[in-house]
Amino acid sequence: MDKPEFFTLAWEALAESDPSTKCTLVEKLYSNLEQGRLTFDFEQPVLEMERPSYAKFVRIVKPSEVPKRKGFDTKEGQGILLHAIAHIEYSAIDLALDSAYRFRHMPHDYYKDWVEVAHDEVRHYRMLERLMKEAAVSYGDLPVHSSLFEAGKRSGCDVLHRMAVVPRYLEAGGLDANPKIVEKLRSYPSTPQISAIVDALNIILEEEIGHVSKGDRWFKFEAARRGLEESVYFDILQRYYPGFDKRQSSFNVSARLEAGFSCTELKKMGAKKCD
Incomplete structure (x- = not known):
């Protein structure tokens, strides 16, 4: 019996618009790869996603038009927060698939x-789906923006750029934002739902460090393969996000160091302290 082909299965999962089916296809791809049951046809043409896979069931708006995340002590506020994070995790499924x-x-x-x-x-998304159910919200009930999809398209020209822009910049930004959300949640009186959200966010943070680390690994691999200094990272980011290094000074330094950033990089980006 012929083995399944890797890029065919990856595209099938990436292009799938039904969340449940997409998650199942990712699990199938993962299982086949883990068990060595795949072939790789590197000459297969690369197809393009013109619209996000979620465009069929979620209304896409400008970032300024998405619901504001506030009032985390209310069911409505928790639903908005969980929907926003679920959208990030769902988008991250597609970005990882697209990178593969x-x-x-x-x-x-x-x-x-x-x-x-x-x-x-996929695990993160399903975890958030269960929490959204408690908040009476389903993925697709609220509008979303497509900034992560657009960043993926823009950086799709070059693996070095993709590793710099997506895991090492956008996902790394999540390492900074996540603890702030947890701190805000913990400022409210504890409830089973708030505790469950905090637990989920802590799991996501820990595992996202590993994701950023993978991006760091392959960014450095590709830079070395081309004979480039790792400081090319800043040149790439200036191309995609002019003035990026002047926008933030609050970093989750310990998480970023664990993910592969150096203190030299973090200080250049605006971190005030790094040991």
């Missing part, structure tokens, strides 16, 4: 890493 699908002739461990990330993001 789009870039060819990479080492086997590269594909293993990004399928593992997609598999983790």
